[in-house]
Each structure stands twice: as C-alpha cells, then as structure tokens.
Amino acid sequence: MAYETFNEPVSDRNTVFQTVRRRAWITVAVPVAVCLYLVYTWFAFGVPQLLSKAQPERAAILATDSVAYKVHVTKLLRRDIMEVAIEGERRATYENEDLPDWVKVDGTDALVDLGQGYEIAIAGKVMEFTVPDYGTIRVTATQSGVKTELPPGPIPDWIKDDPKKFDARPTLDRRVQVTRTKIEVHNYFGGWENFWFPFHSELYGLSFSQLWAIALSNERIDPSQSNMSLIMHDFLGNPDWQHGEVFIALFETIMMAVLGTLTAAFFGLPLAFLAARNFTPSKILRFGTRRLFDFLRGIDMLIWSLIFIRAFGLGPLTGALAIAFTDTGSLGKLFSEALENIDNKQVEGVRATGASQIQRYRFGVIPQILPVFVSQVLYYLESNTRSATVIGALGAGGIGLMLVETMKTSRDWENTSYIIILTILVVIIMDQTSSWLRRKLIEGK
Known part of the structure; x- marks a missing residue:
C-alpha cells in the first residue's frame, strides 16, 4: 500500500510530461508539415517557371486600359494623312476644328504636347520625342523599317528599339510607336470614353442637367421622336458600349x-x-x-x-x-x-x-x-x-x-x-x- 501511494505522484507526473511532450511535437510537426506541403506545391505546380514567364508590365497596361481610354494621334505615311481619334476608331475621329487643345496639326504634320515636358513633333517621316531628364529621340521611317537616333548613354527599359518597329513608353499614360507605314502617339485619360452617347451624337459631352433640360423641353432635336426617346435610343444604341x-x-x-x-x-x-x-x-x-x-x-x-x-x-x-x-x-x-x-x-x-x-x-x-x-x-x-x-x-x-x-x-x-x-x-x-x-x-x- 505504501508502494502504491509512493508511485502515484510519479505516475501522474509522467502522464503530464508525456501529454506536454505530445502537444509540443504536434505544435512543431503541424507547421513543419504545412511548410513542406507548400514547398512541394511550389515546385510541383511549376510556380518558379510561371513567375519567370510573368509579364507584370503587361498586367499594368491592361489594368490601365480597363479604367482609362487613349486618344490616338496617327500619321499614315502611305496616304500622308493625319488622324486624331479616340481609341483609334474611325467613328470617333476628331474634325480639324474640334481637335483637343494638346494637339496642333499643320497640314500633315503635328505637334503633340503630352504634358510634364513630354513633347512629340511629327514632320514628314520623322518623329522627334522630347523626354524630360533624358533628351530627344529622333526616329525616321524608312522603306525597310525605322532608323533611330538616341541620346548618348544606356538605353532605358521603356524603349524597345527594333529595326522594324520603334516603341517607347516612358510612363503608363504616354506611348509612341513608329513603323515604316505609320507614326502613332497614345495619350491616356482617366475614365471611359463615349460611355453615355456616341462620339457624333448631338448629346455627346452634355452634362446631366443639360440632358434633363433637353428631356423636358418641347423643342425636339429630332422631329421624328421625342427628346426622351432620342436620349434612350442614343444611350442603348451606343456602338462602342452596346x-x-x-x-x-x-x-x-x-x-x-x-x-x-x-x-x-x-x-x-x-x-x-x-x-x-x-x-x-x-x-x-x-x-x-x-x-x-x-x-x-x-x-x-x-x-x-x-x-x-x-x-x-x-x-x-x-x-x-x-x-x-x-x-x-x-x-x-x-x-x-x-x-x-x-x-x-x-x-x-x-x-x-x-x-x-x-x-x-x-x-x-x-x-x-x-x-x-x-x-x-x-x-x-x-x-x-x-x-x-x-x-x-x-x-x-x-x-x-x-x-x-x-x-x-x-x-x-x-x-x-x-x-x-x-x-x-x-x-x-x-x-x-x-x-x-x-x-x-x-x-x-
């Protein structure tokens, strides 16, 4: 009896010790198992290869395109004409008298002010791009491709100089491309273009207060239908947003x-x-x-x-x-x-x-x-x-x-x-x- 009384506390201590040790092993083993599983999936699913092929700059461009629109200033060299259009669409082309204030067109030449010191001059088949803190880039379209003249020093990552095509994008909202057939400038603006009404609609660019006044007015813009019907027709029939x-x-x-x-x-x-x-x-x-x-x-x-x-x-x-x-x-x-x-x-x-x-x-x-x-x-x-x-x-x-x-x-x-x-x-x-x-x-x- 004395032997049993003497061993009971020892047995209890051993049980407690084993329980604590088991919990300690579980506490360590579970995180280790999770880490090993994550390491296995990292290589089994080919994550390093996917990351090596990732194009974060492409994702940034698509993200920009989803919340902004761009105006194209394009010179078609074969036909020697200059066009300024929203998203490059023919149905959203500006007339010469309605050009944006940052574009100056003189015949088939143009001066484009992209803001913050970024300027582009287009004359004939030559494009000169002035970039702050870098210099002036001169690109000439030739019969076989393009000829590029860059400022002295290393070439920045935002320039892709190829004999067939020149592409420069110093910022997300500014881009210029030159090939042997055209010179194209992209200028980005926040928002969705032509969301409410088509570019050539009589309602394009009007504020909500102006639209409300037109809807209540007895003077019809289109004699064949009411103003409210015209507003709904142009909105629902918008060819860009459908x-x-x-x-x-x-x-x-x-x-x-x-x-x-x-x-x-x-x-x-x-x-x-x-x-x-x-x-x-x-x-x-x-x-x-x-x-x-x-x-x-x-x-x-x-x-x-x-x-x-x-x-x-x-x-x-x-x-x-x-x-x-x-x-x-x-x-x-x-x-x-x-x-x-x-x-x-x-x-x-x-x-x-x-x-x-x-x-x-x-x-x-x-x-x-x-x-x-x-x-x-x-x-x-x-x-x-x-x-x-x-x-x-x-x-x-x-x-x-x-x-x-x-x-x-x-x-x-x-x-x-x-x-x-x-x-x-x-x-x-x-x-x-x-x-x-x-x-x-x-x-x-």
Whole structure:
C-alpha cells in the first residue's frame, strides 16, 4: 500500500510530461508539415517557371486600359494623312476644328504636347520625342523599317528599339510607336470614353442637367421622336458600349438561372419523396432514385452545358438545362435528407383528423421542410446567377458570351470591366432579394 501511494505522484507526473511532450511535437510537426506541403506545391505546380514567364508590365497596361481610354494621334505615311481619334476608331475621329487643345496639326504634320515636358513633333517621316531628364529621340521611317537616333548613354527599359518597329513608353499614360507605314502617339485619360452617347451624337459631352433640360423641353432635336426617346435610343444604341445588348444579355443570364433553378426544384421535390426512407418502403426504388441524384450532380454543370450545346446548339436554353440537371441532383438529395428528419408526430396528428395522404403531405410534411426548401432554392438561385455567366462563356449566351468576346482583344478591357461590374451588381441584387424573400417566407416578417 505504501508502494502504491509512493508511485502515484510519479505516475501522474509522467502522464503530464508525456501529454506536454505530445502537444509540443504536434505544435512543431503541424507547421513543419504545412511548410513542406507548400514547398512541394511550389515546385510541383511549376510556380518558379510561371513567375519567370510573368509579364507584370503587361498586367499594368491592361489594368490601365480597363479604367482609362487613349486618344490616338496617327500619321499614315502611305496616304500622308493625319488622324486624331479616340481609341483609334474611325467613328470617333476628331474634325480639324474640334481637335483637343494638346494637339496642333499643320497640314500633315503635328505637334503633340503630352504634358510634364513630354513633347512629340511629327514632320514628314520623322518623329522627334522630347523626354524630360533624358533628351530627344529622333526616329525616321524608312522603306525597310525605322532608323533611330538616341541620346548618348544606356538605353532605358521603356524603349524597345527594333529595326522594324520603334516603341517607347516612358510612363503608363504616354506611348509612341513608329513603323515604316505609320507614326502613332497614345495619350491616356482617366475614365471611359463615349460611355453615355456616341462620339457624333448631338448629346455627346452634355452634362446631366443639360440632358434633363433637353428631356423636358418641347423643342425636339429630332422631329421624328421625342427628346426622351432620342436620349434612350442614343444611350442603348451606343456602338462602342452596346448598352442595349448588354442589358438583354444580363436579362438572359438571370432568366437562365431562374428557369434552371425552378425546374430543378420542381422535379427535385417529388423525387426527394421517392428517395426518403420514411416515405418510400421499396429499397430498390430508393436506391435507384438516390443513384439518379448522384448521376445528375456527379457530372459538373459545365460538362452538362457542353453536352447540351452539342445536342441543341448555342442558346440560353442549353444553359438552363445544364443548371436544371445538376441542381435536380443536389436539391433532391438535400430535400430527401430534410424529409427523413421531419417530426412524424405532426404527420400523425394530421392523419388523426381523417386527412388523405395528399393532405398529410400538404399540412404535415411541407410546413416542416418549407424553411429548408425556400432557403436552399434561394441560395442555389443566387449561386446559379454566377454559374450562368460561366456557362454563357462556353456558348450558352447571356452576359458570359459577351464577356469572353470583349477579352479576345486587348482593346476592349474597359468593356470587360463594365460587364464585370454589372455582373457583380446583379449578384448583389440577387443576394439582397433572396435575403428579403427568405425573411418574408420563413420568418414571416
């Protein structure tokens, strides 16, 4: 007895020591394992190779293009003409009497003041670019390419001197290019060009107060339509921003998500009764229904969309079907689990009143699963609004297809930003609407 009493404190101390040591090992081992995993993924995923190929300057240019626009001052050497246009578009070309104050054109020659001491003089086939703290760059277009004369000293990184093409970009908002066929100057400005109205519209450049006064005025700008109709027509029909087509594409995306989600809920709920253990005694029927759910949700929504595109062609219907097929499996599984967890006492209470089976379902079962039903359907509706955008990019139409089209070239990144912002706003609105409906239908507020 004395031996046991003597050893109990020692045994307790050993247990405490082992516990502390085990926790210390875990505290050290977990961070080490995480670090080793990160090191493995760093090399397994080829991150060093990706970083070596990265072009941060290209990313900076695209970021600039998404929030700014540029005015092109271009001399076409073969035709010996000078053009000043927004984004280089023919339909946004300035007339000689309306040129920006930083461009001075004399026949086919020009003097361009880019601000802060940056000046460009174009005379004949020669371009002289004055850069503060560097000097004057002289480039001459020849029959075979360009001839460049640089100030003495090392060549800056922002100059790309090639016998075929000269390209200089001392700052993000200033750029000049010279080839044997043209001399082109880019001057960047913040904002989105021609966002509200086309360049040659009578409404171009007017303030909101002026537009409001025109809308209320009885004097029509176009005798064939009211001023308000003209404002809406020029805004929606803007060829650069295509507001009307963008809004229609957004509507198609929303309808794609709504139709697909409601179809999935419509078929998922009755199938859920067949998969629930307490409503379907047949094991074969339950097994078949559950495997159907696994099959539908086991194939990704994008794969379903590709299948339906091959079967039915391009269009919003293929996107809605892809959403419906995938979500029928997901919602059916969730609804069947909710049915298996209902309180059978409420069903028995309704049965005691002499209600039929349909009435037992209506008053004893549906009220119990309604919160889950509404919550899940609204969540999937909100999520499918984003999914419909991705599906549309594959060819199902909607805003996703327009988004991909704007990303095909490096000239339309401001349009890409515009579509992304609209998509985010739609998701926010859907989120707020679903939250409001959830409170109304579930909480009764």
